[in-house]
Amino acid sequence: MTEIRSRIAARLYLPGTRLPSVRAQAQAMKVSVSTVVEAYDRLSAEGAIAARPGSGFYVVGPVAPLALAHLGPSLDRAIDPLWVSRQSLESDASVLKPGCGWMPPDWLYETGVRRALRALARGPVAELTDYATSLGHPGLRQFLQRRLAGAGIEAGAEQIMLTESGTQAIDLICRFLLEPGDTVLVDDPCYFNFHALLKAHRVRTLGVPYTPTGPDVERFEAAVQEHSPRLYITNSGIHNPTGATLSPVTAHRLLTLADRAGLVIVEDDIWADFETTPAPRLAAFDGLSRVIQIGSFSKTISASLRCGYIAAQPGWIDNLADLKIATTFGGGRFAAEVVLLALTDSGYRKHMEMVRQRLAEQMRKTITRLEPLGITPWLVPRAGLYLWCQLPEGRDAAAIAQSCLKGGVVLAPGNAFSPSLSAGGFLRFNVTQSSDERVFTALARALA
Incomplete structure (x- = not known):
């Protein structure tokens, strides 16, 4: 029954x-x-x-x-992507969150946001009260045009549309391109909210194993030939959760396969400002023909300012703008103005330099603290927030997560990120949230 x-x-x-x-x-x-x-x-x-x-x-x-938790295979709540997100979002300040996806408040650009708010309070009343245009704040779109050009991506301001977040960007693209029952390729492992969002669109999600240089190209080609996917969603810069970086060779092979199969690629570029050495961008190689690039500013400026973007070919942007109006109408003019002021503030570049330095140091410290516990990195990332780590042989990440949760520590077990549920021996650590000694005490107790 x-x-x-x-x-x-x-x-x-x-x-x-x-x-x-x-x-x-x-x-x-x-x-x-x-x-x-x-x-x-x-x-x-x-x-x-x-x-x-x-x-x-x-x-x-x-x-x-619609009950997303009932779509797809029944998962233990410890590895259900929706449950992991809710544990991180709803817990109080006393709970430690090495499994969450964001930096602590004091790592974000608070001073720039405060300066932007003061400047905005003195500006025209329309900036505080009015709807945005259908594509979004013109000044921010022009800034993004210059930013994309710096990454080798040629896009006019009319090819850029602002959204409420990176998640809304993917949601609009899914509404635009997908029908229930379509197949979508994702990395295995990949950002776990991709799974939840694709569930809501009632599509079939298929994972392709991820390697230190990008998706396994042979497995990718086999999946394309066998399942005729409509879409592939990935990170090209710093991969979430593995911290790996796409290589130019893999990028070219992926684009060749996508072109041959009529496959659209969504490239999530949310980690661009964390890179020390820029990785290849599929959108740059492709010229925004089959690749749609998305991004947001919640990881660097403020998660409270919901503002993202989509960059795509002009005809697609026009249709996406219609979908945006139908689902959210005008969009957030206020948030876009604050983001623009913060990004163009003289202190933003220095702030991110400091963040990258702190990340490198905290990455080293976290690896050192995990080593005595037998928890080892799958690879040591060049940059970013995350360590994708393997537990000692035979240990189950979901059981470890459940044990640590009782002690007020929220972890992110590997199978929350894996469509094939093949990462039961892995945990993702956010190094910016892993400085408290109690994290490692809880892990040691759970592993004992």
Whole structure:
């Protein structure tokens, strides 16, 4: 009965769907016929299904409200991407968060934000109260045009649209390009909110193993040939969660395969300002033909300022702007103005230089503290926030995460990032959130 309820909740059984016969259901679930008869009777009494004499049992009632946790395989809450995010967002200040995805408040550009707010308070009233244009703040889009050009990406300001966040950027692209049932390729492992968002679009997510130089090209090619995916979503700069960097050779091979297969690539460039040596950008090699680049400023300036962008070919931007108006209307003029003032503030570059130096030092310290516990990096990243680490042989990351959570430490177990659930022996550590000794005490206790 639980299995049938779950299928109804996941919209796999829509109203009017004929359920398997009692005998077929019993064989499929490996239970007795009487067990299925009782389950069908209970569901009928609840009004979830109804019997049609001579025909069978059918799902009735309105379509179930969308419950993302019921879509896809049933996951232990310790490795459910939505649950991991909620633990990090909802816990109070006393809880340690080495598994979260953002820096502590004092690592962000607070002084620049305060200066921007003071300047904005003295400016025209429209900056504080009015809607933005459909593409978003012209000044910020022109700034992004120059920024992209610095990375070798040629894009006019009319090819850039502001969004409320990087997540909204992907959501709009999915609405634009995908239909339920389409296949989307992601890295395995990859940023875990990609999984949750793709669930909401009811598409099939397929992971491609990630290597220190990018996705495994042979496995990528096999997936393209076998499954005809519509979209591939990745990071090209600093990869989340592994910290790896895409190589030029891998980038060229990926673009050749994408062009041959008619595949669109979404390149999430949220980590650009953390790089010490810029990595290749697919959007630069491709010229925004098949590649759409997205980004935001929540990791460097402020997570409270919800502001991101999409850079794409002009015809696509026009359609995406229509979708943006239909779903959020005007967008955030206030946030965009604050972001622009902060980015062009004389102190921003120095702030990020300091952040990169602090990150390098904290990366070294975290590796040193994890080593006695037998927790080792998959690789040592060139830059960024994250260490993708392997646990001692035979240890399960979900069990370690559950144990540490009882002690007020939120971890990010590997299978939250892995579509194939093949990373059970890994944890992702955010080094900026891993300075407290209690993190390592909790880990030592869980591993004992």
